Amino acid sequence: MSSNPSSNNKAVDYSQVPDARGHFGPYGGRFVSETLIYALDELEALYRKLKDDPEFQAQFDYDLAQYVGRPSPLYFAERWTKETGGAQLYLKREDLNHTGAHKINNTIGQALLAKHTGKKRIIAETGAGQHGVATATVAARLGLECHVFMGEEDIHRQSLNVYRMKLLGAEVIPVTSGSKTLKDAMNEAMRDWVTNVDNTFYIIGTCAGPHPYPELVRDFQSVIGREARRQSLAQVGKLPDALVACVGGGSNAIGLFHPFLEDESVAMYGVEAGGYGLETGKHAAPLNDGIPGVLHGNRTYLMEDENGQIIETHSISAGLDYPGVGPEHSWLKDIGRVNYVAINDDEAMAAFRNLTKVEGIMPALESSHAVAYAEKLAREMDPDQMIIVNLSGRGDKDILTVAEIDGITV
Amino acid sequence: MSRIKQRFESLRQQGRKALVSYVVMGDPAKDVTLPVMHALVASGTDIIELGIPFSDPNAEGPVIQKAHERALAHGSSLRDALAQVKQFRETDSDTPVLLMGYTNPIERMGYDSFIEKAVDAGVDAVLTVDLPPEEAEEFSEHLKQANMENIFLLAPTSSPSRQKKVTDMAGGFIYYVSLKGVTGAGNLDVNSVNENVTSIRSLTDLPVCVGFGIKDGASARAVADLSDGVVVGSVLVNQIAALAEQGETNPAIYAAAVSVIIAEIREALDK
Numbered sequence: 001m002s003s004n005p006s007s008n009n010k011a012v013d014y015s016q017v018p019d020a021r022g023h024f025g026p027y028g029g030r031f032v033s034e035t036l037i038y039a040l041d042e043l044e045a046l047y048r049k050l051k052d053d054p055e056f057q058a059q060f061d062y063d064l065a066q067y068v069g070r071p072s073p074l075y076f077a078e079r080w081t082k083e084t085g086g087a088q089l090y091l092k093r094e095d096l097n098h099t100g101a102h103k104i105n106n107t108i109g110q111a112l113l114a115k116h117t118g119k120k121r122i123i124a125e126t127g128a129g130q131h132g133v134a135t136a137t138v139a140a141r142l143g144l145e146c147h148v149f150m151g152e153e154d155i156h157r158q159s160l161n162v163y164r165m166k167l168l169g170a171e172v173i174p175v176t177s178g179s180k181t182l183k184d185a186m187n188e189a190m191r192d193w194v195t196n197v198d199n200t201f202y203i204i205g206t207c208a209g210p211h212p213y214p215e216l217v218r219d220f221q222s223v224i225g226r227e228a229r230r231q232s233l234a235q236v237g238k239l240p241d242a243l244v245a246c247v248g249g250g251s252n253a254i255g256l257f258h259p260f261l262e263d264e265s266v267a268m269y270g271v272e273a274g275g276y277g278l279e280t281g282k283h284a285a286p287l288n289d290g291i292p293g294v295l296h297g298n299r300t301y302l303m304e305d306e307n308g309q310i311i312e313t314h315s316i317s318a319g320l321d322y323p324g325v326g327p328e329h330s331w332l333k334d335i336g337r338v339n340y341v342a343i344n345d346d347e348a349m350a351a352f353r354n355l356t357k358v359e360g361i362m363p364a365l366e367s368s369h370a371v372a373y374a375e376k377l378a379r380e381m382d383p384d385q386m387i388i389v390n391l392s393g394r395g396d397k398d399i400l401t402v403a404e405i406d407g408i409t410v
Numbered sequence: 411m412s413r414i415k416q417r418f419e420s421l422r423q424q425g426r427k428a429l430v431s432y433v434v435m436g437d438p439a440k441d442v443t444l445p446v447m448h449a450l451v452a453s454g455t456d457i458i459e460l461g462i463p464f465s466d467p468n469a470e471g472p473v474i475q476k477a478h479e480r481a482l483a484h485g486s487s488l489r490d491a492l493a494q495v496k497q498f499r500e501t502d503s504d505t506p507v508l509l510m511g512y513t514n515p516i517e518r519m520g521y522d523s524f525i526e527k528a529v530d531a532g533v534d535a536v537l538t539v540d541l542p543p544e545e546a547e548e549f550s551e552h553l554k555q556a557n558m559e560n561i562f563l564l565a566p567t568s569s570p571s572r573q574k575k576v577t578d579m580a581g582g583f584i585y586y587v588s589l590k591g592v593t594g595a596g597n598l599d600v601n602s603v604n605e606n607v608t609s610i611r612s613l614t615d616l617p618v619c620v621g622f623g624i625k626d627g628a629s630a631r632a633v634a635d636l637s638d639g640v641v642v643g644s645v646l647v648n649q650i651a652a653l654a655e656q657g658e659t660n661p662a663i664y665a666a667a668v669s670v671i672i673a674e675i676r677e678a679l680d681k
Contacts, residue, residue, distance in 0.1 A: 031541060195591040198590070311465075
């Protein structure tokens with residue numbers, strides 16, 4: 001097992017980030033055009049007011065329990081552990097949430113905020129479609145108009161989710177600019193928001209974007225880590241030795257990690273998409289192979305060329321196919337609290353097949369990256385040690401992608 | 411006195427309004443930009459605003475987005491924009507040139523390196539769309555030391571306190587965005603422009619130019635009456651796009667086409 005990197009940052013007070021202007025160390029902030037400043041100020045003021053409001057929290061907790069089906073189980077994957085050899089592997093079953101992924105935790109929270117603003121129109125960007133589905137779902141429940149921006153490339157890769165969104169009453173708007181993936185969908189959503197800022201609430205799906213989004217997405221997703229911590233103590237009688245989660249924008253990872261940051265004995269691993277391999281440059285792993293820059297309203301690690309142009313990323317998983325990452329992850333990398341590693345397409349595919357076969361649990365291709373890394377990590381650890389893997393979503397949406405790789409037409 | 415101050419001072423003395431013209435560096439080819447810049451000046455432009463190509467120009471509407479894509483397709487970059495301004499200065503030492511772009515290409519070059527090259531090229535001012543005052547302190551300090559102006563946007567959604575914060579840091583002129591939306595968007599609300607420009611003027615002595623949504627002589631005239639000048643972009647870029655789509659490669663044709671548009675707007679402004 002790798003040495004615990006947290007031991008040299010005892011002085012860090014994690015409750016003090018971000019600062020008042022949304023900075024996580026040098027990262028985060030608010031890099032947007034002037035028109036949006038007002039809307040962000042308004043959102044921040046609303047969030048500050050509601051964050052500690054017992055009524056708001058009670059409504060959020062109620063929705064998570066009654067609508068999402070929380071708490072999600074912390075499942076001991078006994079057969080997977082045995083087959084892998086090494087540390088005990090537990091899965092935090094976010095795949096069992098309503099709509100099949102962790103994304104709903106955040107959309108429930110942001111939709112409650114939207115309700116308080118009185119805005120009747122919701123927009124969102126989506127990559128794999130899970131955030132789009134989760135947004136369309138809460139919009140349907142609250143009777144709000146919903147428009148989801150999605151790259152043309154992703155619409156092709158994730159046709160099932162596109163249809164789900166349509167059934168839920170959302171309009172899916174194909175984005176044909178740039179690389180036609182998540183980053184371009186986010187650009188288009190920001191353009192829409194600038195234009196319709198008076199009547200529109202933008203539900204960002206990951207812990208990136210301009211302040212206060214990284215903070216509020218983290219807070220809404222932290223239910224994952226709070227539950228996992230409590231469940232670990234109750235079911236196993238101790239804290240886990242390691243946490244593993246995939247990182248695209250990084251919302252499921254920050255949600256799992258954040259409540260454990262002060263637990264110095266808990267090592268953390270964020271798993272980026274290694275695509276065809278870090279050495280090929282065709283991947284989506286800015287924390288492993290990028291440099292800090294400014295995109296989508298925040299400063300963070302990015303994949304870019306020598307002229308500062310954002311480059312096209314590659315991952316088999318649409319949800320990880322993003323050239324940036326949430327700013328808090330950039331900071332956690334720099335201070336050494338979290339290790340950021342990468343898993344290639346092939347390794348993720350193998351993990352997808354393996355977990356499906358040995359546990360009867362089909363992970364999303366995004367989550368498969370975490371599953372693959374956890375197998376490597378477990379083998380380096382002792383059998384009395386314990387790893388929690390965030391199974392951030394279910395793999396049903398990826399069946400067509402997997403079938404295509406197998407040369408099968410479903 | 412800076413070129414921008416000089417220009418507004420002489421316009422004021424002549425009782426004329428400023429015409430700021432925007433094109434994207436390298437759209438649709440690198441050799442088109444210099445002849446176009448000179449043609450913009452010859453047909454009546456007072457200040458040139460040169461767009462720095464960026465992969466993710468998320469404040470732009472479809473017209474200017476495509477201009478960025480055309481420029482990036484053959485690798486135009488911030489370096490080329492700086493080189494182009496330097497060349498422009500060989501025969502035009504009077505017309506102010508403002509670089510407009512996004513933060514990341516400038517940060518990638520590094521503030522120090524960028525400023526050094528920009529000063530050497532003869533750039534007068536910079537407008538970074540996604541660098542509001544809260545994040546611009548360091549960059550502003552760099553610009554100030556080099557006697558370059560930092561141009562900021564104000565929007566219909568900017569509160570009076572916000573207007574104050576922005577005007578306190580701004581130099582050159584205030585770029586008032588006439589509508590909620592991206593570049594090239596719809597309808598101009600003259601009453602709202604009037605109200606906001608009046609409010610901004612009560613806070614600063616800087617000239618106020620109005621952009622976004624100005625399509626022709628008539629719309630230019632309407633907002634110029636309320637302000638110190640207008641910014642036109644999408645209408646020029648649209649014309650460049652039309653020629654590019656026809657496969658036009660002769661830079662002189664592009665220069666002639668933008669001249670026609672600017673001449674019409676100039677005439678309306680001077681009436």
